Amino acid sequence: MGTIHRFVGADGVFDWEGVRERDYESPDAQRVTARWLMGPSEGAPHFAVRYFEVQPEGSTSLDRHGHDHGVVILRGRGQVRLGDDVTEVSFGDAIYVPPYELHQFRCVGYEPLGFLCVVPARRSTVE
Amino acid sequence: MGTIHRFVGADGVFDWEGVRERDYESPDAQRVTARWLMGPSEGAPHFAVRYFEVQPEGSTSLDRHGHDHGVVILRGRGQVRLGDDVTEVSFGDAIYVPPYELHQFRCVGYEPLGFLCVVPARRSTVE
Numbered sequence: 646m647g648t649i650h651r652f653v654g655a656d657g658v659f660d661w662e663g664v665r666e667r668d669y670e671s672p673d674a675q676r677v678t679a680r681w682l683m684g685p686s687e688g689a690p691h692f693a694v695r696y697f698e699v700q701p702e703g704s705t706s707l708d709r710h711g712h713d714h715g716v717v718i719l720r721g722r723g724q725v726r727l728g729d730d731v732t733e734v735s736f737g738d739a740i741y742v743p744p745y746e747l748h749q750f751r752c753v754g755y756e757p758l759g760f761l762c763v764v765p766a767r768r769s770t771v772e
Numbered sequence: 773m774g775t776i777h778r779f780v781g782a783d784g785v786f787d788w789e790g791v792r793e794r795d796y797e798s799p800d801a802q803r804v805t806a807r808w809l810m811g812p813s814e815g816a817p818h819f820a821v822r823y824f825e826v827q828p829e830g831s832t833s834l835d836r837h838g839h840d841h842g843v844v845i846l847r848g849r850g851q852v853r854l855g856d857d858v859t860e861v862s863f864g865d866a867i868y869v870p871p872y873e874l875h876q877f878r879c880v881g882y883e884p885l886g887f888l889c890v891v892p893a894r895r896s897t898v899e
Contacts, residue, residue, distance in 0.1 A: 647854040647873050652845075652864025661866060682866040683842050689868060691892035692819045694842045715810050715821045717888060718779075719864075727774040737779025737846075739788060739809040741816060746774050761844060763890050765818035 648687045659698060659720065659759050669697065669705070676703025676752075684766075691766050697750070699723065699758040704751040714742035715763035716750075723758035724751045775814045786825060786847065786886050796824065796832070803830025803879075811893075818893050824877070826850065826885040831878040841869035842890035843877075850885035851878045 650661040660666075661682060669677035677699050684693030696719070699705060707726070716725075718738045725734050726749040727742065733753070734740065742748045752758035777788040787793075788809060796804035804826050811820030823846070826832060834853070843852075845865045852861050853876040854869065860880070861867065869875045879885035 646857075647870055647875070648868040649852070649854075649859055649861070650866040652862070652866070654864055659864070661864070664866075682844065683868040687868040688870055689840060689842065690871075691840060692842060692890055694844065694866065694890060713816060713818060715816065715819060715890070717809065717821065725776070727776075730773075732776055734776070735779075737781060737786070737788070739777040739779070739791075739821065741775040741810040741814040743774055743815055744817075748774070761888070763819055763821060763842070 648683065650682055657756070659696065661696075671706035674704065674706040676700035677705055682761075689766065693764050693766060695762045695764070697760055697762055699750060699752040701752050701755055701757065705749055707747065707749045709745055709747045710768075711744050712765055712768040713744050714740075714748070716740040716742065717761045719759045719761060721752060721756040721758035722754045723760075724753055725749070726751075775810065777809055784883070786823065788823075798833035801831065801833040803827035804832055809888075816893065820891050820893060822889045822891070824887055824889055826877060826879040828879050828882055828884065832876055834874065834876045836872055836874045837895075838871050839892055839895040840871050841867075841875070843867040843869065844888045846886045846888060848879060848883040848885035849881045851880055852876070853878075
């Protein structure tokens with residue numbers, strides 16, 4: 646059977662039934678949480694869909710790795726770095742980060758920056 | 773380099789720069805459009821992220837196939853059928869449709885039902 650994680654966010658909090666908040670473990674990340682909406686726990690063999698939230702003044706780590714990302718912004722305003730370019734992003738913007746592209750997401754403003762991030766099931770962490 | 777498709781939706785229309793609307797070609801689908809936010813055109817080797825919109829009284833085709841789906845609702849209200857179960861869904865709900873699960877999305881209400889749908893790059897259309 647399929648899985649439905651119902652969105653139970655309210656009053657500025659984004660949350661889902663059956664999904665736990667995880668710390669985002671990276672030495673240079675600040676004020677970031679991760680929620681895996683679908684992946685190994687749902688039996689997904691090919692991809693995972695995560696929701697990341699970056700609090701004001703926070704940012705994800707500056708990353709470069711062998712797997713790609715498919716990102717769609719759900720809330721807030723941010724800056725995305727792709728290589729040497731920095732672009733402002735907000736609701737709905739769709740960002741494809743190819744393998745080995747240097748990238749980072751930063752929250753701009755007073756509301757958290759929240760985004761979906763798709764990854765292939767077989768991730769590489771090779772620099 | 774990465775790709776950013778900027779969301780340019782306004783006044784109840786969801787659209788993105790550099791993304792064209794496609795018909796959703798299925799004999800039993802009604803009032804459905806598809807936009808591929810990332811996939812082959814962006815050089816994505818592992819997955820694709822599409823945005824589907826179902827107009828009021830419309831539905832996607834009743835499908836069962838070998839590839840899985842990762843769905844997140846972005847707008848409107850709908851009903852999702854998974855096997856014999858029908859569940860109401862709205863903004864933020866995250867639905868994982870495993871391989872060979874019978875599934876269909878239907879718009880409920882006056883606003884279009886819009887959702888992201890992730891698929892692996894290698895899709896099967898085998899029943």
